[in-house]
Amino acid sequence: MDLTTPPPDLYGRPRADRFMRAVTAFGDRYTPALVRPGLRRSPRRPLPAGARPLRLVVTARNTVAEDVLALDLAEPSGGPLPGWQPGARLQLTLPSGRVRHYSLCGDPADRHRYRIAVRRIADGGGGSVEIHDALAVGDRLTARRPRNGFAFCAEPAVLLLAGGIGVTPLLPMAREAQRLGLDWRLVHTGRTAASLPFTAELRALDPARTTFLYDDRDGRPDAADLLARAPRGAAVYCCGPAPMIAAVQRALDASPARALHLERFGAAPIADGRPFTLRLGADGPDLAVPADRSALDVARQERPDLAYSCTQGFCGTCRVRVLAGRPEHRDRRLTDEERAAGALLPCVSRAAEGETLVLDL
Incomplete structure (x- = not known):
């Protein structure tokens, strides 16, 4: 794979990155007009170089x-x-x-x-x-200063779907939707009533717009039933466990909603993965990376002290240097120049089947 070729998206889907680049560019230009005075920076625009921690x-x-x-x-x-x-x-x-x-x-x-x-x-x-x-x-x-990869666009109608601790980014969205007078709903699901944080705070915003579903009382929620609560034409913001997100994605087309914004707890399932080999340092050891596991997961079995954080290809914490081999970059962080210089985010990036990536570890 030519390092100058635009990469596929995070998990191998070749067309999504073009769309996301367009969405990101739009947000960078127009989101600041929607926010309060004093908060004019686009949430996606990088900080100036040299910003102090x-x-x-x-x-x-x-x-x-x-x-x-x-x-x-x-x-x-x-x-x-x-x-x-x-x-x-x-x-x-x-x-x-x-x-x-x-x-x-x-x-x-x-x-x-x-x-x-x-x-x-x-x-x-x-x-x-x-x-x-x-x-x-x-x-x-x-x-680091706050960064936003899950920006709230304040559409006129909004459904917020939270699974467990996934309510954390949605609580400020609910507060903002209430402040702006939007047509909003929030559904918070979890194992038990005791497991759900901020219930009283959410109810205080507007009890008629907030619903709480507990597995031990209501059973496991069905994605189609969750999405049926969306106002017609609403944008859905969903944060929760991977199975919940996958179910909501599958059910979206048949729902009243028209758009879906997601934030995951961790990495999404790997799509279009192929087995390859990692060599940790010029002298090894060699580690086999299966099609359904990340290079970071495999490397941490041998080097458990390897740093990581988001596991989704945008924070850059797990950055390493490639000494040899041709990587397939799937991150949303590195520039073309950084990739050409050998930088790699092993939480999401991979290599072609049979390829060996030698890492400076």
Whole structure:
């Protein structure tokens, strides 16, 4: 694959990137006109080179649901924080050095506090356990300024679908939809009532527009039933587990909705993957990458200290250098120049069947 050829999309679909580039360009130009004064930057436009990291301090810890902890973060001197828009994420560097992304779930109008909520995942990558067990009020963190890959476009009619902790980016959207007087609905699904965060806060916005579905009471929700709640011609914003997102995608065409915006907890299933080989360093070892697993997953079996965060090809945390071999770039982050210089994001990028990629590890 010629490195100058525009890559396929994140998981192998060749036509989606052209569409997404057009959508992104449109958003960069017109989204600022929709936001409050003082927040004029497009949520997708990169920050100026050399922007300094934020220094934040934990000012509050609150349990907001079963195994869900909310943190308030502030500038240590009490000064104002950079603005953000609904859907934005904050990239945090934890005291251990782990880098993680969390959706901002507070109020964009509050310039003196960021709020995130983290569900404890005991068998995950360790970030959520560190936050729950080791992070205390007064601890200092480093962060990048908020970035937005799930921007709220404030369409006249909106359906917000949240699965569990997936409500975090949707809560500010619901608040904004209420402020703007949009025709909005929100459905929040989860295992039990105790497992869903921010229920009271959502109900307080407008109880007639918020619905809560619990598996132990209502059964597993059907995607077609969820989408049937959409106003005619609505835009759907969905964040939740992969099976929920896949079901909503399949059911969209038969629903009253006309558009779908998604944010995933983690990587989507790999499409159009082919087996190839990773060599970690010039002398190996050689690792087989199956068609249905990412290079990052396989490399971390041998090198569990490899850094990662989003697993979706946009944060750049897992960046490595290719010493030999021809990669298939599927990220949304690297420039053509960076790719030509050997940069690779192994969370999503791959190689042709039978190819060997030698990484500088």
